[in-house]
Each structure stands twice: as structure tokens, then as C-alpha cells.
Amino acid sequence: MKKKRVQEKIKARSVPFSQTRSRHASETAEDYVEAVLDLIDEKGECRVLDLSRFFNVSHVTVSRIVKRLNDADLLYTQPYKPIELTDKGYKLAKKSKKRHEIVLAFLIKLGVDKANAEIDSEGIEHHVSPSTLDAMKKFLK
Amino acid sequence: MKKKRVQEKIKARSVPFSQTRSRHASETAEDYVEAVLDLIDEKGECRVLDLSRFFNVSHVTVSRIVKRLNDADLLYTQPYKPIELTDKGYKLAKKSKKRHEIVLAFLIKLGVDKANAEIDSEGIEHHVSPSTLDAMKKFLK
DNA sequence: CATAATCCGTAGCCATTGCTACATTTATAC
DNA sequence: GTATAAATGTAGCAATGGCTACGGATTATG
Numbered sequence: 001m002k003k004k005r006v007q008e009k010i011k012a013r014s015v016p017f018s019q020t021r022s023r024h025a026s027e028t029a030e031d032y033v034e035a036v037l038d039l040i041d042e043k044g045e046c047r048v049l050d051l052s053r054f055f056n057v058s059h060v061t062v063s064r065i066v067k068r069l070n071d072a073d074l075l076y077t078q079p080y081k082p083i084e085l086t087d088k089g090y091k092l093a094k095k096s097k098k099r100h101e102i103v104l105a106f107l108i109k110l111g112v113d114k115a116n117a118e119i120d121s122e123g124i125e126h127h128v129s130p131s132t133l134d135a136m137k138k139f140l141k
Numbered sequence: 142m143k144k145k146r147v148q149e150k151i152k153a154r155s156v157p158f159s160q161t162r163s164r165h166a167s168e169t170a171e172d173y174v175e176a177v178l179d180l181i182d183e184k185g186e187c188r189v190l191d192l193s194r195f196f197n198v199s200h201v202t203v204s205r206i207v208k209r210l211n212d213a214d215l216l217y218t219q220p221y222k223p224i225e226l227t228d229k230g231y232k233l234a235k236k237s238k239k240r241h242e243i244v245l246a247f248l249i250k251l252g253v254d255k256a257n258a259e260i261d262s263e264g265i266e267h268h269v270s271p272s273t274l275d276a277m278k279k280f281l282k
Numbered sequence: 283c284a285t286a287a288t289c290c291g292t293a294g295c296c297a298t299t300g301c302t303a304c305a306t307t308t309a310t311a312c
Numbered sequence: 313g314t315a316t317a318a319a320t321g322t323a324g325c326a327a328t329g330g331c332t333a334c335g336g337a338t339t340a341t342g
Contacts, residue, residue, distance in 0.1 A: 006183075006184060007194055010180070010183075010184075010191055010194045010195050011194045011195075011197070013195060014194065014195055014196055014197035015197075015259075015260065016259050016260045016262075016263035016264075017172070017195075017196045017197060017263060018197050019260045019263070019264070020260070020263050020264040021299090021300090023264055024165075025328090028328085028329080031158070039151070042147075042151075043147060043151075047289075047290090048289075048290060048291095049288085049289060049290080050151060053148055053151045053152045053155065054151050054152075054154060054155055054158075055155055055158045056152070056155035056156075056158060056159050057329080057330070057331090058330075058331060058332080059289080059290065059291090060290090060291085060292090060330085060331075060332085061329060061330060061331080062290095063290065063291065063292095064328090064329075065328090065329075068328090079290075079291070079337085080289070080290060080291085080337060080338060107273060107276070110273075110276045110277070110280060111275075111276040111279065112270075112272050112273045112276050113272055116270040116272040116273060117273070118156075118157050119156065119157045119160045119161070119270060120268055120269060120270050120272075120273045121157075122157035122158060122160070122161050122268075123157075123160075123161040123164055123265075123267070123268025124264075124265050124268045124269070126264070127261055127263075127264025127265045127268070128261060128265075129253075129257045129260060129261050131253050131254055131257040131261075132248060132251075132253045132257060132258070132261045134252075135248070135251045135252040135253050136251070138252065139251060162329090162330090166298095169298085169299085188319075188320090189319075189320060189321090190318085190319060190320080198299080198300070198301090199300075199301060199302085200319080200320065200321090201300085201301075201302085201320095201321085201322085202299060202300060202301080204320065204321065204322095205298090205299080206298090206299080209298090220307080220320070220321070221306095221307060221308060221319070221320060221321085
């Protein structure tokens, strides 16, 4: 059947989209633990309102997401208390931050101006496979 | 006030996230018009079920999104009929496809294997500013 | 220590993007 | 032409991530 063949061919192209959707699902978690790490570094502690300013969203959005990440054991939070990272969250934050830094440095070395490099690297970092990250590292050397 | 200063400094870093959120909002539209263009090219016509196979999502998800893009004047659809692109949709599709191709070619030239390049380029293409796209083009020459 | 300012939680709204289950329409086969 | 298969639509649920409005908790200020 030629029809079946065509359909299978179309279906075969769905892999990148499935992957991209699954990466989107972890974007928020990665951004948040990375932000918590940064804010603790810079401010000494990380509060809900710090994150709300950092991401430019309402504190309600932040506290809902923080609750979910708490349940996912990525960070630790108690009402009206600063937010801490769990071990798991800290490891993810370190990994994300490193990847983010590489992507940013890569874009700048490629010739992108700093402002655009900062914006684009934030979007791109979540869609970089280990293979692509390696290629970027090699380019940086 | 030192506190205000710190808060302003934090807020200043929110720009990339706002931009990334706004780019996410147009991702679906870009992916869909690009897919419609491809499917019409390859199959002669584009049906809801073609898109559902292409993206590996249910036909319900597709038809809802198609309805929205119809309202946004990006494509044209009638019940039980194939999906066509409007002028506006066609232009967006062409632009997205071009950008996608550049990102893909760029990753491959950078040394990424084809499978990963295809996956990553799908995620990355929506987060590439004109400035970064230019830098990629130059690298390709 | 009382009052004001700040911080944060809860209720409840909306849009988007997944889904299953079921109904309807269109196309195919006999 | 009727029965079956395939395609599409509709109803309704869940999770996620935006929001405003309101109220309670905590911290600072006088």
C-alpha cells in the first residue's frame, strides 16, 4: 500500500517534535532552580518575590510553580520562608547554569551582540543536546 | 536605598525570560504553517490526520489548533476539507522553513550528527534572533 | 508595642495543549 | 446503494502557566 508508506514517512518526522515537547516540560524546572541558585549567590537568600521580579511574572505564578518543584524534590520551601535547593535541585541548577554559560559564550564568539546573545541563549539552552553542547565547546576552544 | 537597587538589578534580568515566553507563544503557529506547507508539497494536500501524524498528537489537538490559526488568518479550513495556507500563513511558513533550514545546516556544519541536529534545530529555531541568524549564515559561508 | 509596609497564600478566572470517548461525515468496497 | 472504514468534529477532563483581588503573616519603623 502506497498510502501506508506515506503515512509512516510522515509519522517518522514526528520525533523532533515529541522531543521538543518533552524538553519544554523541563524548561520551567531548569529555569527556576538556576534562578534560585543565582539569587542565593547574589542576595544571600531567595524569596518568592525575588523570583517574581527575576522572571517578571506575578508572585502567584511563582508560588504555584515553587510548590510543584517542592513536590518534585527540586527545592525546599515553607510558608513565608526563603526557598532552598535540595541536592537534586542544586545538581540540576549547576548543570543548567553551566550549559547556559556555554551557549551564551558560544553565541558571543559566533559574533552575536551581547543583548541578543543573552536573550537567545535563554531560549536555546533548553534545546541543546549533549552532542550539540560538545560541538559548541569545541568551537569555543 | 540599597534594597531598591538590588530589586531593580534583579528585575533587569527578566528581559530574556519575557522574550522567551513571547517566542513560545508563536511557536505553535510557526510549526503548523511550516508543516502544512511541507505536507502540501509532499502529499498534494494536508489533512488534520496528516498533521496529527506529523506532530504525533491526537487529531483533536490538531483540529483545535487549526481552528485557532484559521481565526488568526494563517490558514483556511472547512469541515472535512483539506487545509490550505492563507497568504499570511504562506509567508510565515516560508520564513520559518528558511530559518529552520539555516539552523539545521548550521548545526551540521558545526559537527552535530544529523539525528541530533534535526531534533535540536526544531527546538532552537524559535529562539533565534535576526542577529543570531545572521551570525549562523556567515558561519555557513 | 503598635502601625505600616512588605511578603506571601488562597480563591478563582483565562488560554493553551495534551488526552479519551463518542458522534457524525465522507470515502471505499462490495 | 448499502455497509464498512476512515476522517473529522464535539464534549469534557487534566496539567501548566498567566492574571487580579483579597486577606493573613511577617518584618520594619516609629
